[in-house]
């Protein structure tokens with residue numbers, strides 16, 4: 001079983017719709033421990049992603065991911081723009097020239113993308129950032145317990161959800177929320193939440 005270019009485009013459109021629906025919720029999470037713009041940031045970013053994909057349909061999955069990266073970096077002012085932008089740019093390298101991809105290349109691309117987030121943001125597991133959703137999802141994919149793409153993506157989304165919830169008791173050590181020190185404890189990280197939504201949308205549309 002493979003993931004097609006059309007499915008990738010459908011996933012990104014679905015994600016833009018989900019972020020629009022969840023905009024207020026994501027911004028509320030960010031207003032608890034940040035500046036309250038995370039929902040606005042990802043919505044603006046993914047609206048631009050969809051517009052660019054429609055204006056210039058990508059020839060392959062690598063081009064699609066590169067287009068996503070450029071749109072996010074151009075339109076999102078907050079920390080999450082360059083971080084998600086870097087994710088898609090690094091991941092795009094694995095998909096150059098590919099009309100369809102298998103589970104192994106999806107996993108390899110996710111790994112490259114997550115490494116990009118780590119290098120740019122210098123956060124680690126447990127710092128209460130989006131990495132707390134990305135890293136368990138990547139670990140789940142690498143465990144290779146599943147050969148079925150859909151089931152593997154569902155397991156990865158579930159791992160991201162657990163990681164997202166596990167940010168609640170953590171104290172933030174990176175990003176704006178870290179300025180709050182101990183007062184960041186008791187709140188769910190907005191970026192981990194948008195990452196869970198991204199991976200949940202992938203599990204609904206891909207495979």
Ligand code: ADP
Pocket residue numbers: 030034035036037038041042077078079080081083117120121122123128129130131174175176189190191192
């Ligand atoms: P800003 O903090 O600039 O307002 P956003 O509100 O869009 O940007 O995004 C905030 C989210 O970005 C946080 O919830 C966190 O998940 C993520 N984040 C912030 N700094 C880092 C970092 N250094 N590494 C990884 N993720 C980070």
Ligand code: MG
Pocket residue numbers: 030034035036037038078176
């Ligand atoms: Mg913010």
